[in-house]
Amino acid sequence: MIINISLFAGLADRIGTSSLEFNCEVAELNTDLLKQLLSEAYPDAASLIAVSFVAVNQEYAAGASPITEKDEVALIPPVSGGEPVSGSRRHESEDGLYAITDEELSVDAVTAKVITADHGATLTFTGTTREMTGDRRTVHLEYEAYIPMALSKLRQIGSEIGEKWPGTRCAITHRIGLVGIAEASVIIAVSSPHRAGCYEASRYAIERLKQIVPIWKKESWEDGTEWKGHGLGPWDPSAPGKLS
The missing domain is CATH 3.10.20.30 (Beta-grasp domain)
Known part of the structure; x- marks a missing residue:
């Protein structure tokens, strides 16, 4: 076959x-x-x-x-990686809460998706490209994704958050392609009736994203490039999410 x-x-x-x-x-x-x-x-x-x-x-x-x-x-693979992306690409879930794009990210646009009159707490997490890692200077990051599965897993994270913290609303946008120094690679917005659940859900979202979403990065330095691995210990994307 x-x-x-x-x-x-x-x-x-x-x-x-x-x-x-x-x-x-x-x-x-x-x-x-x-x-x-x-x-x-x-x-x-x-x-x-x-x-x-x-x-x-x-x-x-x-x-x-x-x-x-x-x-x-x-x-x-269990390591990060990337390839340049040509042409503008944006892919969204049907409800618009989850997106993967090679365009610059907007904190306001992602946050606006979760603000509602019934919620008293809104929290936005922004992941950006860090220039210095120890004594090594990063030039840029490159991201790629298995896009249809990545969107499916982002939706799964939102569903898990809804089950663990009922009433909580989540939106995630992740960037692909070249991401420069201090530019945002991921924005996670969460809103909930109360702040405690909002903090917990936001942390859960980024840790779960690193665990199960097929998005990779390659770090480019002044003297070369290197594949970067996952930062959450043994990599097992089939593992269920846990409360922190």
Whole structure:
């Protein structure tokens, strides 16, 4: 069977393409077997394939999950990465609360999505590009995303927040492409009836975003570039969210 696989970040770099048409000479295929076959076909990328997650139809799939030729398959590496984006791109959820764009972000625009007369607290978190990391100077960051799945996972975060803090409203916009020094890469706005829930939900949103949303970054310094990993310990995007 022939499986079409989307690749991202460092994995796309090592294999040399972001879209792979892979011939699997087996009668039945699952996610573990696919990773094994890919590792055999691309030994230089085997170590990264081994720690990557497989997404099937925009959901993280367990090792025994079956795969057919009709499925949308992506390999999600546990490190950040990026590629330049050409042309303006903006993708939004149907309700407009969640968006991925290569345009500059507006704190006011995202915050306005969650303000309501019934809520007494509104909090906005803005993540920006830091220039200095120790004694190393960052020139810019580059972001890329598995866009349809990323939007789905942003909506999932909003749903989880609604369950954990009933009545809380959330909006998230994340940028892709080049992001310069001091420019915003992500804006998370949360509103709720009371401030305690607002603070908790905002922190939950950014930590959960880093855990499950397939968005990658590559940090470019004056003397080169480096893939950056996730900052929340062992990377397990299939893990359920927890209260802080």
